[in-house]
Amino acid sequence: MEQPISVTRSNFNDWMVPVFAPANFIPVRGEGSRIWDQENKEYIDFAGGIAVNALGHAHPVAVNALTEQAKKLWHVGNGYTNEPVLRLAKQLTENTFADKVFFCNSGAEANEAALKLARKVGLDSGVAGKSGIVAFKNAFHGRTLFTVSAGGQPKYSQDFAPLPNGINHVAFNDLDAAKAVINEQTCAVIVEPIQGEGGVIPADIEFLKGLRALCDEFGALLIFDEVQTGVGRTGSLYAYMNTGVIPDVLTTAKALGGGFPVGAMLTTDKYAPHFSVGTHGTTYGGNPLASAVAGAVFEFINTPEVLEGVKHRHQYFLDALNTLNAEHQIFEEIRGQGLLIGCVLKAEYAGKAKDITTWAGEEGLLALIAGPDVVRFTPSLIIPEQDIDEGIARLKRALAKLAK
């Protein structure tokens, strides 16, 4: 076989548009919750590709689904449907509140579809000006112009003005603030059950219940962005299942494909017909390859053993992190659900989350941040306990550098 082109990390700076600043090593291979770089250095993976690699790396269930489908049919375009996408739609609708699914390729696209659907439902309602969207400060919904505008972090949107208008941001977990802006002109409220990128901040159940009541009162769609919290991440199939609140629209991506790009917008028979033929679309959405992988990943995760295992690992992680913290006094708070865990730095270490993940890399651990003050872990949902132990040991060595 011909030698592949030789590449190094510095080539990133040579050839890549500089929107990212990746670590100074290049992962080349993974198995379970371990990864190896070009120098064959091993890393424990507590990042999981940002809450994506739900089954870790190279899991046989995902590999088999991908390779079997790859031999049959990759892509047909939306002039034809296909078997894997229909099977996946059946799985998603049978196991959630939803009756109908729109498939796409990412979280941003799923939210884009959700917001466009809400605008269309608002238009079709006949109520003049029913196009207002209520969103929350500090939220993250993706990087398209509409979703970055719905997101509540101006640093991601302000450089791209003029932005789509009609979006109102109020404080997260502040029901009175939401009440003050939700009215007859509101077509949607979009909220994350746990703000992920914003710092792993869970929504209060009373807050979500209040939003549900306000949406019912004013005929607005309640959209749950479960791109990060979905597909077993919290120990339930979807986080809304922990809340007793049922949304009208749910968006899911990240872990859905276990690493293969796929996203979906779920909704009910009440709203789906507003997206009539030609009103929205995508070339790749519902592609047979992505759907086959997602179907296999979904089937594997949606079992009591795997979901219970996430809850068990949550406790295991928390015990280990609390022990570490009792010794080193670095974290003010450790929060989150299931395997979406945020460690908030004490005030004296504010702004050091990125440094900690860099030092973690040096010690052989992949970890994430969620803002400048929160170290975030979103590992595989089936990470072995011995890998958790080893990762925590490496984290401990990384944190020792903070003291210096």
Ligand SMILES: *Cc1c(COP(=O)(O)O)cnc(C)c1O
């Ligand atoms: C990651 C994320 C998105 C965006 O998903 P992409 O696949 O990057 O477009 C949207 N919402 C939430 C809550 C996310 O965590």
